[in-house]
Amino acid sequence: MTRATASQTSHRIALLFNANKVYDREIIAGIGHYLRSTRVAWDLFLEEDFRCRLAGIERFEGDGIIADFDDPAVAEALQGSPLPVVAVGSSYEDSAQYPTALPYIATDNKKLVSLAWTHLIGAGLPHLAMYSLPVALENRWAQERERAFQALAHTEDMDAPIYRGLATSAPSWNQAIEQLSAWLHALPKPVGVIAVTDARARHLLQACLMHGIAVPEQVAIIGIDNDPLTRTLARIPLSSVIQGTAEMGKTAAHLLHQMLGGARFPGRRILVPPVGINVLESTKHEPLSSPHVMRARHFIRQYACQGIKTEQVADYVGVSRSSLEEYFRRELHCTVHQEILRHKLDAAKAMLASHNASNAEVAIRCGFTSLQYMYAVFRRELDCTPREYQDSVKPPSPSASSATRAACTSNS
Structure with a gap:
């Protein structure tokens, strides 16, 4: 099949993402951008509410799949799939964490954390810390960001604590905020805190506002994702690292396009760096004596x-x-x-x-x-x-x- 013929042939493609997350939404947008900028004709399958439901996915009568492999259930469901699959997800320090038989497009966790770290150091903050997520299979990407943070702290010979806190739930919400506030109060000031997501950054900001901790004079906060919805919920605009999610989506679509034409990329890994930082009030730290x-x-x-x-x-x-x-x-x-x-x-x-x-x-x-x-x-x-x-x-x-x-x- 020639390249021209392949590009004009209609294919049925499943996108397995949970678009309640800005990360997934922007990857999907990147896929859409690729389709609009090429002659590719794909009939896309997504759930009507943009959620990922795996029941019956093995019976999908399609031609290919692009999927979020940060979700362990997705990775398990697609293991051994006869269809061409492109995996998208977190980068891993341990190469054994990657699927061996599939191409994998990854957000570069080391560069995400390094960019946030450099930004806070450049703002004149002498102490750094990280707010992460509880250890869980679905949070492996967060633990990778912890490892990147610890490596930077070791290189700089800095005592930089990590706090994981509680998972978000209605019954534990008050307890989670109180425990987070106690941790913030105990940190040396001024301190810059890297949150593994914008959602965790918002928790930090809420705890600071509830307990009179000045942001960013005492605690400067930076998240990851540049989520516009999170910004609308924050009384102080939150700085955030902008992931290369659109590029990840375009790259994943390009690879699958080639695979539909017969190409194979088993074990290929492509790391996509962050785009930059949206610098807002939460990290505009100015040392003040009063x-x-x-x-x-x-x-x-x-x-x-x-x-x-x-x-x-x-x-x-x-x-x-x-x-x-x-x-x-x-x-x-x-x-x-x-x-x-x-x-x-x-x-x-x-x-x-x-x-x-x-x-x-x-x-x-x-x-x-x-x-x-x-x-x-x-x-x-x-x-x-x-x-x-x-x-x-x-x-x-x-x-x-x-x-x-x-x-x-x-x-x-």
Whole structure:
């Protein structure tokens, strides 16, 4: 069969993923991107609710499968499958953990953890720790990230503890948060904590907010996955390592496409590195000497967009307004109001960059008293209007010049 003929032949392909996880969703999106960018004609089978159900998979009358092998049940169900299978999952230090007869596309755990580690060290944090998951077969990828973290700590001769905590469940939730809070309180400060997922990063943030631990002054938090849903649930925006999941999906689809044409890749392993880091407030650590400023900024990060005033910040900190203003001038060289306004402006810029809201909605949700006031702030601080800023951060077209795209953002 020629390559041209193979690319035009329709094949029935099963995708075995649980798309309630952003990791799986983005791999599926990468597969879709490959299909759109080629002449491949695949009839894709996924459950209607995008969950992976294995009952009857051995009777699937198809031509190939791409599957999440981080799930032990999936790996077991596809063992000995007569169909071409491409496995996707975690990287492993022990090569015996990989399936021997299948091609395997892996996220590079060492590079994921190394990127987070380097970011926290670069932020000036003298202590590091990791928040992981309980040991279980389905959490083997988390234990691999632990090993990568321990190796870095050994190389740097650093005491960097790992806390696994409890698995998430409704009955144990309060106990889990209390135990996590106790662990956080016991860590030397300031400390940077790498969470093995964004979901675990959110747990860390919740524990810090419940117990008055300033983020990121005392505890800086970085997750892995860059999950937009998690960001919407966090009062302080969480930094996160961006996995190369789309590339993993495209690579897996490319391999299966070749296998459908007769190629075989038994035991082939491809490690895909992370894309980078989405740096947000949770790791923007600035060493501060005043506990009053740390506490004030912790409050401002959470509530700036709710229209708080300087007096409310001073009440939260427990000092007079004049004293707090003096602490801010000494530490940050700005007023409390200016710090509140900076957070509101950052939030507005992020919303405008997402292109999902009108200017009026942005003004309301970011705590500006009116649309006109937001316009005035943008003019004063960025030398452009909100609309001009939004246009400047649009994805560039091939013909757009970099100078034009940077006109407004250079001022921010």
